[in-house]
Amino acid sequence: MKEPHIDYAEVFRALPGMVALLTPDLVYADANDDFLRLAGRTREQLLGRYIFDVFPENPNEPAAAGMRETEASMLRTVATGERDTMALLRYDIEDPERPGHWQEHYWSPVNAPVLGPDGKVALIVHRVEEVTELIRARGGPGGGDDRARVLEAELYTRARELQEVNERLRTAHAHEREVALALQAAMLPSPCPTGPHNAAVRYRPAIGALHVCGDWYDLVALPGxxxxxxxxxxxGHGLAAACAMGQLRSALSGATRVAHGPAQALEALDLYARSVEGAEATTVVTTFIDWDSHTITYSCAGHPPPALVHPDGTVTFLDGATDPPLAARPTHVSRPQARIPFVDDAALVLYTDGLIERRTEGIDTGLARLAHSLARHRKHDPETLADALLADLLPPSGNTDDTALIVLRL
Incomplete structure (x- = not known):
């Protein structure tokens, strides 16, 4: 059977219900026929124009918030790459035939991302349900119904109350984010002296109010x-994650100073994690570097593998001693460790999953992207290399997971 040719442009225009496409700058790229008809605008009046130039807020309604809430929803979609469903809102439209006259409208909008080949949001699908007539529930042409009007008022009031609750929650979350970030900054150490071997550390918090503070890094001087x-x-995220992080980082730092190797340090940390609330399933990797023998001994508890970039640009991922995350097994068992040699002027890079993982792709894609960036920038000093990795690998609009990064010149 021959597959039919599908003209997706025509399918889009014929979609039932109001659907528009906007750029990440909130400029109209296209709109289907129902959108044009129900919004009372022509295609020429929309395409290439900023959404709120076409549909400004009703100046006669001091409490109107439709424009602000729509903008916030769309920008969240651009920033997170996730669908954002809005509460029912009132957003009046100026009559195109009678400037200065505003028509009362109630909408139920959804904003969804369309990702480009680079994984970034290329378009916003703005789908709107026009529910004005349902809200009005008029009894007949030109007539009114008191109960319908009461229902309308109640629905609108409840919608506004829900939106106010959401605003208060966002404010509370933003405050928690500030506290969590301050706690994170107090617990994460500055790089310790590493002799002639320069190191750079970076921490980039996630863009979400609660998506912050589970990641840590540490550098510990060893005997000899x-x-x-x-x-x-x-x-997890937020204050609880920050508290667990601080306890685990301190415990590993102490265990590292007395352990005979990274596996023994992680075994001690695994035992400790079983008594720390929120520590279960934490991932961690630790490396012991011996300058005399030019070797790296490492052990990994469910964490993405460190990367060793050689002077010739080849990249080796240290994945030879990987075990489950902390406290993930029902009983405690010994952990593996492995050793790899390095040459002078190589670089060791440790990082958390925010640097490489994306919802829309496998981890191998992220690791390949990291290897390519390391090979390209390998000759830079650690500070410049760390900045280059973040620029290459993190989305310009910000990541949805926090990211810790250490770059060490060997």
Whole structure:
């Protein structure tokens, strides 16, 4: 059977219900026929124009918030790459035939992202249900119904109350974010002296109010002028994750100083994690660097593998000693460790999953992107290399998971 040719442009225009496409700058790229008809605008009046130039707020309604709430929803979609469903709102439209006259409208909007090949939001699908007549529930042409009007008022009031609750929650979450970030900054150490081997550390919080503070890094001087470098990621976000993170980072730092190797340090941390609320399933990797033997000994508890970039540009991922996350097994067992040699002027990179993982792709794609960036920027000093990695790998609009990064020149 021959497959039919589908003209998706015509399908879009014929879609039932109001649907428009906007750029991340909130400029109209297209609109279907129902959108044009129900909004009372021509295609020429929409395309290429900023949404709120076409549909400004009703100046006669001091409490009107439709424009602000629609803009906030669309920008959240652009920032997070996720669908945003809005509460029922009133958003009046100026009559195109009678400037200065505003028509009362009630809408139920949804904003959804369309991702481009680079994983970034390329378009916003703005779908709107026109529910004005349902809200009005008039009894007949030119007539009115007191109960319908009461229902209309109640529905609109409840919608406004829900929106106010959402605003208060966002404000509370923003305050929690500030507190959590301050706690994170107090607990994350500055890089310790690493002798002639320069190191750079970076921490980038997620854009969401609660998506912050599960990640940590640490550098610990070892006996005999060795160095231990570790990163970890607590499951969860906010203040609870920040508190668990601080306890685990401190425990690993202490265990590292007395352990005979990274596996033993993680075994001690695994035992400790079983008594820390919120520590279960934390991922962590730690590396012990021996400058005399030019070797890295490492052990990994469910964490993305460190990357060793050689002077010739090849990249080796340290994935030879990977085990489940902390406290994930019902009983405690020994953990593996592996060793790999390095040459002078190589670079070791440890990071958390926010640097490489994306919802729309497998982890191998993120690791390949990291390897390509490392090979391209490998000759830079650690500070410049760290900034280049963040620029190459994190979305310009911000990531939905926080990211910790350590770059060490060997």
């Amino acid at each position: 002028e060795g160095l231990a470098v570790a990163v970890g990621d607590v499951v």
